[in-house]
Structures are given as structure tokens and as C-alpha cells.
Amino acid sequence: MGGLLTEAFLSSLFTGAIVAAVPMLLAGLGEQMSEKAGVLNIGIEGMMLMGAYMGFLVAFKTDSLWLGFLGGILGGVLVAIVMAVLCVRLGLNQIVIGIGLTLGVEGLTALLHHFQFSRTYPRLPAPERLNIPGLTDLPVVGPSLFGRHPIVYLALMAVVVLALLYRRTNLGMTLRAAGERPAALDVAGGNVLGVRIFAVLFTGAMAGLGGAYLANIGAGLFIPFMTGGAGFIGIVLAMLARGRPLWVLIGSLIFGAALSMTTALQVAGSNIPTDVIQMLPFAAVMLVLVLFGRRAKLPSALGASYERGAR
């Protein structure tokens, strides 16, 4: 037992929790905005995967992580544009198109990866880190909390900014109206489709950034199908958070800790097959849904496309 509680072990546990939490946090925050505006964005898994691919591709070609993150955002937004046109503008079924987009991106990225990287599997160099003198030198929590890539702090800032946006601004109000009573928003002179399109594109950007983090910081390379359900977990986080960004953050940290615990156990050398360990995050999601699922609050017009004058 003493071997488990060493500083190195705890430090890697904290680090792992944060590294695992950030992509889910970004995806959950993005999905939250779509859901608020009344779009159930099942395509988020595809947006994340496209972000991971584009993020890695750009970072690899330009040797710049920042450009890589921009590439990831672009990748997510590209998929989101398709989703916005088909589901919001044309009113096609959100779930079917979402699944279709996810499948399509899985196929496309696997195909591109096969022809570009499958022989060499190139890796990115270890990422630069933000050093805060004094804080980073703290034992155990120092390097994991304060020695992270700057993007982590941007994600945390996004939580605050979004919370303020939803509570204090007209845009936040409009978003909620588009999800709860789109017809009322329309009568009041708001632009339902415009707001929803904005929300879907924002989801794409956040999911793409999350995917790029997963590929560039988490793994250092792109692997086909690498998101492995992280986008779907983002949807669960958004569902359970009842519209509050802070709850998405808390949820993602809990799932991140569960994930990193499993990797830590693997490193510690237990004999459990990896399949069992990989089940843990999904089992955790199910447990949370069984216990608190009833309290998940979703906007009333979620999943329904809006057409002016339709009954």
C-alpha cells in the first residue's frame, strides 16, 4: 500500500485526472450550448474526432501546437456546419444525421489516417508547459495543477465566461428561449434558426478543440476512432448539469479521476484485463444516470426542428 501512495503515484493520478477531464469538459460545455438552444447534438463524437484528426495534422505539419488547436477547432466547425445546415436549416432528424455524421467522420479520418500516417505513426514532441513560479514547485499538486498547457486554463476560463453568458446576457436568454419555446422567441422578434446555428457551430468549435487536446496533448498522435465515446460522455455531462457550466466542470473532473484511476491501476500492475478497466467510465456514467437520471433537465423543445408557422 505504501508503494501506491508515493508522491510520484499521486502526482500522476492528479495529472491523469486533468488530462482526461479537459476533452470531456470542452465537449460537455459545447454540447450544453446546443442543448440549451434545442439541438441534441449526437454528432459531437464526430466533431471531436474530426478535431483530433485536423488538430494533429496541422500541429504535425506546422510544428505548432497553437496552430494545431486552431486546426482542431476548424475541423469541429466543419462537421458542425454540415449538422447546422441539415438539422437546423433544413430540419432533418437530429439523431439520424448526428449518427450519420459520426459514422462518416470515423470512416473519413480512418481512411485519411491509413493513407497518411499508418506506416509511420508519427508522434508530436512533448508539449510546452506554463510555469507559474512558486506554485508549480508545490509538492504533489504543483506540477499537475499549475504546470499544464495553457489551453487547460482557457478551458477553465470558458466555464466562467459561459456561466456569465447564460445568466447575465441577452444571448443567454435567447439561447434558452430557442430551446424552451422557439415559437415565442420567433414572435418576440428573435431569430430561432440563427441562434441554433450559432449554438451548433460553437459546439463544433469546443468539441474540435477537445479532440485536438486529446490527440496533441493527451496522446501525442492520432489514432482512428480515438475519441472512443468521449463525445457521448460529454452529452451525458451536459444532460446532468441542468444547464450549468460549473456542473459540467465538476462532472468532467469526477469522470477524469475515474479514468486516471484506471490507468494508474494498470501502471501499478494489477492483473485485471484492460477490457474491465475500460468499462469503468461507462459504468460510472450508468450509475450516475440510475441515481440522478430523473433530475436531468432537458429543454422542452430539444430534438424538435423549428419551422415557422408549423404546428
Added chain:
Amino acid sequence: MVDDVNPSSVDPEANAADSAGVVTERSAFQRVLTVTVGPIVAAFLLSAIILMLVGVNPLTYYGYILERSLFSGLGLEQTATRMAPLLFLVASLIIAFRAGIWNLGTDGQFLLGAVISAATAPLLVGVLPGWAVLVVGFALAALVGAVWSIIPALLKAYQGVNEIITTLMMSFLGVLLASTLVKLVFRDPTTTVPQTRTLPVADRLPRLFETSISSGLIWGLIAVVLVHLMMTRTSFGLRLRMVGANPAAATHAGLSVPLLTLATFGLSAGFAGLAGASEILGVAGNVRANWNPAYGLMVIPLVFLARFHGIGAIVLVFFYSALMIGSESAARRLGVPQDFTLVLVASLLICLGLGEYIDQHKRKKER
């Protein structure tokens, strides 16, 4: 394709316009063009562009797939055999979608059904007569598939928790559990690679006539037709569809919505389990660890494109199965990963959706 059969999609005003006379025939032809032929051609063109981007000649690729899956005797037999599990999955999804339930967890239900049938059938050979082994294998698979949907079913029926997420999560869990079971519990001690015991070829589902086609195809076709008739022609099917169309109205009509929801989950997941068994007891004979063909999510677009109609879905499954057989072979011969079929199906879905939209738009203008 099959637009006028789904009762909920019939547009009375469009029918009135159809009976107007001369204009009808040309516009009916145009409709077929915008709703089916056009989008299919567009999807193949779109996918061809992607093939060209990665440096593959699309004509060679499409030609190879056609030749391999439809114009060769063996290929055609493989295509027909592959249809069996897909058809059972179609039956599963038709029940769920017509009843308004998004069962996105068919992959987990499929694999657990496959594993349980592969774990039991080889042990029963010699103990039970041959037909009984198969019956038990199928029955257990249906049962296990249904059991795996209990949590999402209860959460949906009594707590109103969205089943999209719960079934997806259970699917991830089911896939991993199936693999764990193969490695730890049902492992064949005589092999070095982790896999279940193998059902001897003689004890599998019989083959049809002089071909290599598994008779699972027949059972799959029967399943789809029966499910279609159940959903469209029986009072039970009508009740399920009422729940799907409007749960509140169904409650007011005196239906027990929670019980019907549970029945929908049980039936749908049961058929997904049968799909797994049909692949094992008909073709593979055993389950290898980490085997996951992921048919479940791929069938969803097909069922939607057929608008939940059984016969339409059978036709689509035939072509999809040909695509799979052809692309599996192309992956070995032409070096194009099989993942390309995902791209093709996704572009088909998007193009058909667009076609549908254009069609509706035109109809509205005509009014």
C-alpha cells in the same frame, strides 16, 4: 422507393394532387428522381471525390466491388449470407423506431447474444438433438440481449431518462463485457488465442440447397416480414405505434405506456441478440476476443432510409451487404480500408435527406 406505405408519412394533400391527372406521371417520375436515384448517384459521386483525394481510382474501386460481390457466384452467396445478422438487426430497429424508442445499443446486445450462443451451443452438441442446440442458442441470445436493455428500459419507462444515452453507454459496456467474458469465462482451453469453443460446421444452421448460403438468411427474412406485419397489421403494433407517435395521447387512450415501453425494449433488444446468434450459429461458429463487427449503428441509416418499412429495408440490406463483402475484399486487394463504407453510407444518408427536403419544398410550392 416505399414512401406511400408508412401510415404516418402519407400526406393526404399530396395524394389529392396525384389524382389530378396528366401532371401526375411526370411529377411522380421526377419525385423518384429527386428522392431516390438522384441522391444515390450524388452519394457515389461524393464518395468518389474522397477516393480520388486519397489517390484511388473510384471506377476501379466501384467496379471491383460490383464484380466481387454481385457478379461472382461465390460473392453473391457471401452477400446473401451476410444479410442474415443485418436482417435481424433491421427487425430490432423497426420495432424500436416505430414505437418511438431510440435503441442505439444494438451493438452491445448483438455481441452479448453472440457470446452466449457461442458459449453454450458447442457444449450442448451431443447432449441435445441438433435442432434443439440451435433453438437453445437462439433463445438464450434473445434473452441475454433483452436483459442487457433492462436498465435503459426501466429508466425510460419509469423515470423518463432519455434512452439515447443510456442505450449507447450500455452498448459500450456490453462490447467490453463480451470481450471480457470470452477472455475470462468462456475461453476455449485448447486454443492459444482467446476465443470461445467452436461449434462444428455440421452442427451450424444448415446451408441452402447446393450453395454456401446460410439458412440464417431465411430466418432473417421471416423475422423482418413478421415484425413488419406485427407493427402495421396487429392491434399490439398499433398500440406500440401510438406510444411512439404521442405518449400523452396513448396514456389518455388508456394504454399502459410504461409496460409498452418495456415490451418495445425487450423485443428490440431480443432481436438484436438473435442477430448475434445468427452470425455465430450460422457462419462464424465461435467468438474471438475483441471481435466487434459494429453492424448495429450501421443498420440505423438503412432502416431510416427505408422509412421503417420491412420490404424496403430488405432491399437496402441486400445492397449494403454486397457493399460490405466487396469492400472487405477490396481492403485486401486494393489497400483501401473497409472504413470507406462508413463514408459511403454517411454521404448516402446526407444526400437522401437533402433529396427528401427538396421534394417537400417542391410539393409545398405546388400547393
